Amino acid sequence: MLEAHKSDLIGEVPIGAVIxxxxxxxxxxxxxxxxxxxxxxxxxxxxxxxxxRTLRSWRLVDCTLYVTLEPCIMCSGAIVNSRIDRVVFGxxxxxxxxxxxxxxxLNDARLNHQVEVEEGVLADQAAMMLKRFFKAAxxxxxxxxxx
Numbered sequence: 001m002l003e004a005h006k007s008d009l010i011g012e013v014p015i016g017a018v019i020x021x022x023x024x025x026x027x028x029x030x031x032x033x034x035x036x037x038x039x040x041x042x043x044x045x046x047x048x049x050x051x052x053r054t055l056r057s058w059r060l061v062d063c064t065l066y067v068t069l070e071p072c073i074m075c076s077g078a079i080v081n082s083r084i085d086r087v088v089f090g091x092x093x094x095x096x097x098x099x100x101x102x103x104x105x106l107n108d109a110r111l112n113h114q115v116e117v118e119e120g121v122l123a124d125q126a127a128m129m130l131k132r133f134f135k136a137a138x139x140x141x142x143x144x145x146x147x
Contacts, residue, residue: 012033044075063086076106083113
């Protein structure tokens with residue numbers, strides 16, 4: 001949740017991710033898309049890149065990715081391609097979730113790698129943080145329109 005708070009503090013959608021290998025955090029990431037204006041700067045991709053640097057390998061075997069929101073299609077592809085063994089996510093994403101909500105990419109037997117998935121960990125806290133963020137964003141947008 002700390003990584004999600006980092007995004008929230010700078011006005012990004014509050015999503016955070018960490019990657020753990022042998023009980024140690026080897027990758028961290030939070031959304032930076034608005035600041036960087038880079039479409040791929042999602043929390044999961046940032047954490048994967050950080051873990052790749054830390055472990056000096058594109059293969060993240062024996063790693064678990066913890067993320068506050070269900071990964072999207074792009075992030076799910078990066079998870080599969082980096083060979084992460086396990087993903088633990090908080091809240092489902094009914095509009096873009098590619099793990100359980102809209103698709104089941106991480107468990108698709110047609111792909112060359114499948115990922116163990118656990119969902120619902122800290123789901124209420126993650127969902128509440130996202131709801132607060134989007135409520136505040138709608139309020140700001142309404143105020144701008146009125147001015």
